[in-house]
């Protein structure tokens with residue numbers, strides 16, 4: 093049976109803006125209050141999806157969330173009509189208000205952790221939405237994320253959906269951004285590697301000092317239990333806390349894996365040698381390609397600035413791998429020189445493709461942040477909501493939809509405009525029809 097890995101990219105929502113909400117995420121803080129272009133952001137995302145589709149990949153799309161989040165603002169004590177809630181909140185609690193307007197659900201690497209059926213005890217694909225407790229604006233996502241996933245993977249013969257972990261920093265979970273799967277073929281049992289930033293219940297263990305560690309070991313362990321993973325094929329690795337303090341807020345900013353390749357910066361992990369040895373032992377007799385990038389070749393700051401590791405490594409039809417990199421990697425002499433060299437080093441990676449996702453990059457989200465990977469068999473793929481899979485027709489419809497509903501430019505001040513709320517609801521209501529999702533948004537219920 094044929095197996096594929098499908099990338100489900102997050103569609104950028106109509107309120108995409110730069111509010112500086114993510115302490116520890118350098119790009120988010122440095123672009124705070126800049127003008128954004130929701131239209132350009134959404135079109136850039138669609139271009140990347142279409143390009144991967146054209147390369148022969150199976151590509152999916154995940155719907156964005158409804159923002160401004162009026163229900164949360166009401167929960168926080170703002171009353172009256174929707175327009176009055178917007179006005180009061182933007183005046184009296186501007187920071188809270190901006191957090192409730194974020195389009196951050198676009199980074200679907202943080203939507204959930206996914207374990208393919210080959211790895212799980214009941215032979216189904218398991219999904220657990222990330223609770224994203226570390227950032228208020230992101231903690232608003234998991235419930236609707238769960239509904240989006242259930243409408244996209246709507247078949248309980250093949251798909252098992254779990255509730256997100258308890259909403260507490262002890263179980264802080266950021267989803268697939270801190271999870272990589274290594275395997276020989278997508279359809280065979282692989283090694284699931286969970287990367288955590290700190291121990292929740294043991295403060296004597298190493299932890300970052302300046303910026304928050306968003307993922308705990310205890311959260312990663314809970315996900316592995318929920319998904320029915322075997323201890324023999326699961327590895328928990330601590331991220332280097334010094335790097336979190338240098339702006340590496342998720343593991344996917346400093347390492348990425350695909351099949352038999354683990355591409356990582358030499359400073360990415362604590363106790364790297366023992367971690368890699370455990371991964372190789374659990375992987376079995378097949379040899380893994382550990383592609384290490386040294387500090388001397390690419391300093392950590394350059395990796396954070398260019399998102400060299402927030403690239404997607406994809407396996408093309410011919411079995412060769414390609415790197416999907418942000419254009420910032422091409423613009424950096426250090427990184428483009430490294431990548432040009434990498435493709436002739438005799439590893440499975442043979443090509444690099446650069447993409448302009450600058451609108452997302454300015455908030456600290458590269459190509460890999462924009463996608464959630466789901467490895468599937470043919471019958472599992474057939475059970476997916478087919479309206480969410482990229483095709484010429486879906487691409488054309490979504491482009492038309494973006495051009496019709498999205499603004500060219502948005503400032504954080506525009507977010508309090510009640511007309512914007514109406515625009516987003518009209519747009520998203522239409523989108524649920526295009527993607528055949530049913531009533532997933534609070535305003536539709």
Ligand SMILES: NCCC[C@H](NC(=O)CCC(=O)O)C(=O)O
Nearest residue numbers: 110111112113114117120196461
């Ligand atoms: N995986 C990439 C996630 C990027 C995301 N940025 C943000 O939410 C920035 C939003 C803002 O500042 O407006 C985050 O930090 O979780």
